[in-house]
Amino acid sequence: MxxxxxxxxxxxxxxxxxxxxxxxxxxxxxxxxxxxxxxxxxxxxxxxxxxxxxxxxxxxxxxxxxxxxxxxxxxxxxxxxxxxxxxxxxxxxxxxxxxxxxxxxxxxxxxxxxxxxxxxxxxxxxxxIVDTDDEETNNIPEKSTNELDKNADKIYENVVLGGTFDRLHNGHKILLTEAIIRCKNKLTIGVTDESMIRSKILWELIEPVENRIDNVKNFIQDIDSTLTYEIVAISDVYGPTKIDPNMNMIVVSEETEKGAIKINELRKNNNLNVLDVCTVKLANDEHHDDHEEAKISSSNQRIRLLGSRLKEPDLHDKSLKPYIVGLTGGIASGKSSVATKLQSLGAGVVHCDKLAHDLYEPGKKCFNIIIDIFGSKILTKDGKIDRKILGNIVFNDKEQLDKLNNIVWPAILELAIEEIKNLHDKGCDIIVMEAAVLIQAKWQFACHEIWTCIVPHNEAVKRLIERNCLTNDEAESRISVQPSNVQQVNEATVVFSTIWSHDVTLEQVTKAWNDLNNFINEKKINCN
CATH class of the missing domain: 3.40.50 (Rossmann fold)
Structure with missing residues (x-):
């Protein structure tokens, strides 16, 4: 090929x-x-x-x-x-x-x-490649949208359009092509920066604005090198249109047509010419699933990245046996459900949160040290550590939280490594180390690669309130001390999201599991 x-x-x-x-x-x-x-x-x-x-x-x-x-x-x-x-x-x-x-x-x-x-x-x-049954016709389809008006064939000196342009897809190409065909001289393109993308599905997976600008530039200069192009990052819906008197026409999709109305209202208030508007019909995605959008979209592309290998892991000289996957994510992100699904597929699983719970029990390694530092006020009547009282102390005081972490984290990792060895001795070659604190504790060195779970902030708050019987402020305080979704994603080889049904999550997990096994097998072949 x-x-x-x-x-x-x-x-x-x-x-x-x-x-x-x-x-x-x-x-x-x-x-x-x-x-x-x-x-x-x-x-x-x-x-x-x-x-x-x-x-x-x-x-x-x-x-x-x-x-x-x-x-x-x-x-x-x-x-x-x-x-x-x-x-x-x-x-x-x-x-x-x-x-x-x-x-x-x-x-x-x-x-x-x-x-x-x-x-x-x-x-x-x-x-x-010749089709003998083909009808010899050169008819080019006419517009079937509301574009068949007095401006349908009009060409403009200066044209503008804007968008996120994440992972440039065919829907973007339709918009950009429409703008280029309409343009005689200069095409201005606004690309939304991070301040404008936080409401989008899986926005944490959106490429950096610099990458998106480069991808747009590469495409438009490739298909038509005769125009002058200005591609800029924008932090509001108006972009360059609020100040540029030379613009004549704006290209929008059906779903962003209201934005063009706002832009023209602002231009009119600023004594600038009102832009003609070209509205492009959205292209259907014939292969979308029930939890995806019906149109060709970046959101669908990001959803389809879930469970995929986003980058090659840096294995250094680590042995492939056992192969350790660090599974992490924010609180209430669905780590445990993902771990359970991986276990059902054949992975050995070490639950670091459970190991941590055991360390708080009377007679365990950390119990007396924690009491010495935080005092008897954190004990229940039967002499056990009240984790809710302790949580209220540490999640409202970073210094106190750091003290607790410095006690518990090394002990958890020590137990986890012992558990990994035990599972490997029993025949498990792929072992998942589920650890909410993996990124904060800097345990990446103990893993071959990192898989992370993310959910939107509001969803995490909702789940935490329902699961732990917390107030909104209490839930927010627990989430605030953790790495953000963006930080989690930056460390990850694979990303999951559990905001849809269990079946959708299982599809993501199964894909990641199959890809991992193929990856390991290829590595073994190359090493032999």
Missing amino acids: SKTGILILTNPARVGKLLPVIKNHVLKTLYIQYYPDKTSLSSNLSVTSLKWQKPHQSNFISSIYAMATSMATTIDVRVLITNIKNSLINTKKPIELVIFDKNYSKDEANSFIKNYLNNSTKNCQYIA
């Missing part, structure tokens, strides 16, 4: 039949260049400008991206819309394979690769 290919498309009606075949030939990136069906390859480029000349044609491009979402999910599809200058097709990535939707002679195909591809590999190959 080739990493990068380009489809020279003469007939838009063929795309739906071509994509399922092309994914067997192209591994990573597929460029698509529309090439109106004329007499021959050589005469075509010399007489035809291949830019999409009319905005209503963007409906065809949208349909390509929508089909790619369902038919070629692993391929980065990029529909080229730039003007061909000096009869050259220029792409950022070198083309390894050219795909024609018609049969051409060998001389014609090789001549095309040599003369019209500005960035192809030395060994660039070509194939033809």
Whole structure:
């Protein structure tokens, strides 16, 4: 298979039949260049400008991206819309394979690769994928949205749009393409910074704004290098639109159309021209599950990352037996339920919280030390440590909490290591060390990799109040002394979220378990 290919498309009606075949030939990136069906390859480029000349044609491009979402999910599809200058097709990535939707002679195909591809590999190959049942038509679908109005084919000097643009997907590509086709001179793109993303699902998994800006820049310069682009981080819904008098039109999706209304109200109040608004219809995600959104979205992509390996663990020279997974997460994040599911799949499990509970019992290692430091006021009538009284002391005083942790944490780790050895001796090769304090206690060194559970802050508070019979303030104080979800995610190889049903959590856990076993097996093979 080739990493990068380009489809020279003469007939838009063929795309739906071509994509399922092309994914067997192209591994990573597929460029698509529309090439109106004329007499021959050589005469075509010399007489035809291949830019999409009319905005209503963007409906065809949208349909390509929508089909790619369902038919070629692993391929980065990029529909080229730039003007061909000096009869050259220029792409950022070198083309390894050219795909024609018609049969051409060998001389014609090789001549095309040599003369019209500005960035192809030395060994660039070509194939033809021809559908004999295809109707020979070059009709490009018209807009089926409310865009068929007096501005449907209007081109603007300066266009603007904004968004999160997390893990650039085909829905983003539809929006960006619409803006580029509408734009004659300068396109301004606002990318939301961290202050604007905290209400989104699994926002902790959203890429840093610098990465998102780079990904947008790479894509738009690749599909059309003729425009001037300004891409900026924004911390409010207005972005550059509140001050720029030169903007003419804004592109929004159906769900952000109200934002365009707010922007125009502000511009009117600031004596700036009101922007024309282009509303783009949302593309459906044909493969979404019940707990996902029906549209193509970054939220769905983040949900699908749960249970996946986000990065390679740094194993150093650690032995693969036993393989220790540190399972952590904030209080009430569902760690115990994940640990139980992993145990049912075959993992040995060490519950560090249970080990900690035992350390507080009379006669245990930490009991007398804790009494000496915190006094008899923390004892119940029968001489046991009242964990709620002790909790009220330490969770309201960081110095007192640090004292307790310095006593308990080393003792917990010592017992956990003993338990891991015992489980390994009994035949467990993969052992999960469930530890709420793993990150704070800096126990990463004792694990091969870290898996973490996260839930939204409000959900954690709700669960803690219900489970521990706490007040809202008490729940907040316990959560506040823990690492944030972002800190937890930054340390993690795999992330889970238990905010949906047990079945959804089980899917995440099963995926992580299977991927881990495959990873370990590959490591063993490479070591032999």
